[in-house]
Amino acid sequence: MFATLLIAMVGLILLATPARDTAPWLVGAYALAIAGWEAVGMIRQLIRGHAGLDILAVTAISAAVLVGEPWAALVVVLMLTGGAALEDYAANRSKRELTALLRKAPxxxxxxxxxxxxxxxxxxxxxxxxxxxxxxxxxxxxxxxxxxxLVPVxxxxxxxxxxxxxxxxxxxxxxxxxxxxxxxxxxxxxxxxxxxxxxxALASDSEYQQIVRLVEQAAGSKAKVVRLADRYAVPFTVLSLVIAGIAWAVSGEAVRFAEVLVVATPCPLLIAAPVAFLGGMSRAARFGLIVKGGGTLEQLSRARSAAFDKTGTITTGRPVLERILTGSGFDEMSVLRFAASAEVYSSHVLAASVVAAAKRHGYPLLDALGAEEVATNGVAAEFASESTGEVVTVRVGKPSWLREFAPSLELAVLMPGELAIYVAVDDRFAGAIVMRDQVRNEATQALSDLQRLGIERTLMVTGDVAATAEPIAADLSIDEVYAECRPDDKVRIVSAVQPRPLIMVGDGLNDAPVLAAADIGFAMGARGATAASESADIVNRYDTLASLPLAVRVGKDTVRIALQSIWLGIIISVALMLVAAFGFLPALIGAWLQEVVDLVAILGALRAVGPRSERTLKRPPTGAVGAAHPLTGSAYGERTEI
Structure with missing residues (x-):
């Protein structure tokens, strides 16, 4: 853009000197050089099988120079270079929330x-x-x-x-x-x-750096962003060339061909879609949703089915304490205190629930002398006995693992929906902590909102038993339940669901295959580089199901705004082409008017970033009925346009 402005200034200066006749030649030669450069890129795209919109710009510049309108050609060049600069600015503005985490990384x-x-x-x-x-x-x-x-790791x-x-x-x-x-x-x-x-944990394995990697991946996922504009590229190019050709044939003046094409340059199509999708990704990030590419937003806008895992998705994944079973020589306080003190060193999803239960009861945690997490089994930690000072080893985890050290372990009798965490101290069975998972408070409202947003079919696809899953699904009006599913079963079931596109919502390692197989994989509360978050198309950093209808709404709004901006640019351009075809729009004036069309398209697409009132919000609501909806300002769940 700087070079174009420099050439324009030199040309204008030459007009005021005796060498004024050289100005049009200088300007025309520069415009043709830029057209040649653009033509090389256009040919490369055509070889790859992509019929882009650059052919209009190249043809317009070349035609304007050949019919003696080099200044109009220079304005078109300025539009191309200036449009690229404006697109960079708009893209950077759109990605502010996506890049904020990168600047704050420890x-x-x-x-x-x-x-x-x-x-x-x-x-x-x-x-x-x-x-x-x-x-x-x-x-x-x-x-x-x-x-x-900042806490570094x-x-x-x-x-x-x-x-x-x-x-x-x-x-x-x-x-x-x-x-x-x-x-x-x-x-x-x-x-x-x-x-x-x-x-x-090492820095690379710590939560914030994992979030940063996901954000970088999302910001770099641009391959499908311009798909929407590509649908209009060939028809718009053909229409423009037809109008220009007819104007030339009817009038017999080649200048009409150039006058039509200088207002047909396709910057609204080239800029509007990428800016709108980047704005939508930025808007989603404001609510803790890392969207890995504009194509995902387009899929969200058309979603018709949704499938859910149960534990950690429909339910909180943070069970609450129901009761404590004790072994010989142990009381409830010692069982819970030992378990919580060891679970501090566990990454298992239930560990935080055990620690929270101990805190609610006011039991102080013990300082561990050492701890080790045994993958898929549990955690072992050493503590100094407060009574004797002797070192004891506390193990918390699966009964099959604990039975190797404490043969007297007794299995708890559980009711549907309950789970047990077993505790052993050295070679003695200390007891079991029985917990029950809770349905998310916002689940009912979120599912109701999805129906309003066009989701026609809902499924629960879970590895849990039917006796636990079916009552929960019935309370939430979920259409179908598939229980006791292995990861490959989930993939098979979800792959056959109609209508499409389908959103799969899940968390945890066993959901990774089905999240990858779904049209849109939505990882619940996956704030790190877990298998689920790496496989998903959307990573929900905030652990709330209310984020799902927010994501669908952002997708719908983004595509709507992108289409509005594209069609607005097309309609204005076609109107200007018709005016130019009748000879009422000189090439130079038409080229400047096209700059206005570009600006209108960019400003229209930037609406996808969201209204200013939305930018003070930190996270989506919990889903309480009547709560203010962050995307509309109305009662949560109402479907309104912005």
């Missing part, structure tokens, strides 16, 4: 050289520390997190107490209090006092 960590704990509120001046790149932090390193600093709090801002991870705007032994995710912002933490 870069450095402060490592304590000695195994010392800085007391809460104490001075850090005497602590022996070194600042290291976050990639250099090893599991087990003791870290000092200063006031207002996933860690366990060593200090007695900490207040953290976790809004970038969960959308929760209020500070969160943590106590010693609790796990803290990277990316959280420390409060007003320095605290000490022990790293439990």
């Amino acid at each position: 870069q450095q960590a402060t490592r304590l050289l000695r195994d010392e704990i800085v007391p809460a509120g104490g001075s850090t001046a005497e602590a022996s520390t070194e600042d290291v790149p976050v990639e250099a932090v090893e599991v087990g390193d003791l870290l000092l997190v200063r006031p207002g600093a 996933d860690a366990v709090l060593v200090s007695a107490h900490a207040v953290l801002d976790e809004s970038s991870l969960t959308g929760e705007s209020l500070p969160v209090e943590r106590v010693a032994g609790e796990r803290v995710s990277s990316g959280a912002v420390n409060g007003a006092t320095a605290v000490t933490m022990r790293a439990v």
Whole structure:
């Protein structure tokens, strides 16, 4: 664009000098050079089988120069280069929310050289520390997190107490209090006092860096963004050439051909769709939805079926305590306290529920001397007995694994919907913690909203038993239930569902194949690089089912705005072409008017970013009836246009 402006300035200066006759030649030669450059790219696209819109711009520039309108040709060149600059600006504006996480990613960590704990509120001046790149932090390193600093890697709090801002991870705007032994995710912002933490994961495996990778993947997924415009490329090109050809044939003036084509240049089509889809992706990111490509938004706008996993999707995945069964020599407090103290070191989805249950009962957690998670089985941790001082090994997990160490283990008798977590201390069976999963509060409202948004068929596809799944599905008015499904069963069932496109909503490792197989894979609460989030088309960072209808609404709004912008540009361009065909629009004026058409298309497409009132919201609602809908401002669930 700078070179085009420079040539224009030189040409204008030459017009005021005795060498004014050289100005049209200079301008025309530059315009033809740009047309030749664009033609090379056009030919490459044609070889790949893509009939793009560049042929109109190349033809318009060449025709304008050949009929003696080099200044009009220069304006078309300015439109192309300026349009690219405007598109870059619009794209960057649209991606602000997508790139915000990248700017906030932890870069450095402060490592304590000695195994010392800085007391809460104490001075850090005497602590022996070194600042290291976050990639250099090893599991087990003791870290000092200063006031207002980012937690660099996933860690366990060593200090007695900490207040953290976790809004970038969960959308929760209020500070969160943590106590010693609790796990803290990277990316959280420390409060007003320095605290000490022990790293439990490398930077590459920590939650914030995993989110960053997903955002980078989403921002880089542009291959399908312009599909919508491609549908109109060939018809628009043919129509423009036909109008220009008829105008030339009827009038007998070649200049009419050029005058029509300079207002037919296709920037509205080239710019409107990408800007609108990037805006929609940015809008979705504002509500914790990482959309991996504009094609996903287009699929969402046409979605007709939705399938759901049960645990962690329809239900919270965070069971609440029902009762505690005890073994010989143990009471309920010791069973829950031992289990929670060990589960701090577990990544299992049920671990947080056990820790939360202990906190609700006011049981302080024990400091572990060491801990190890045994994949697919459970966690083992060593503690010093408060009564004797002897070291005991607490194991929490599957009964088949615990029975290897505690042969006296007894299986709990469970009711439908209940699950049990077993606890052993050394070689003795300590007891079992019986929990029950809860249906999400927002599930009913979310499913009702999906119906209003055009979802015609709903299914529950779960590995759980029918006795547990069917009552939940009936309460939520889910059409069909497929229980006791293995991962390959889920893929087979979902692949056969009609009508399409289909949204599959799930979380966890066993949902990864079906999320990948669905038209639209939606990973619930998958905030890290889990198999589910890597397989899904949309990653929902906030653990709420209310995000699903929000995603569908964003998809519908984005496609609607993209189509409106495209058609607005086409209608204005066709009107200008007809005016030019009758000889009422000189080439130079027509070229400038086309710049206005481009600007209108860009401004129209930028509406996909969403209204200003929406940008102060941190997360989607919980789905309470009557709550304010963040995309409409009306009662949550009402379908209104913006």
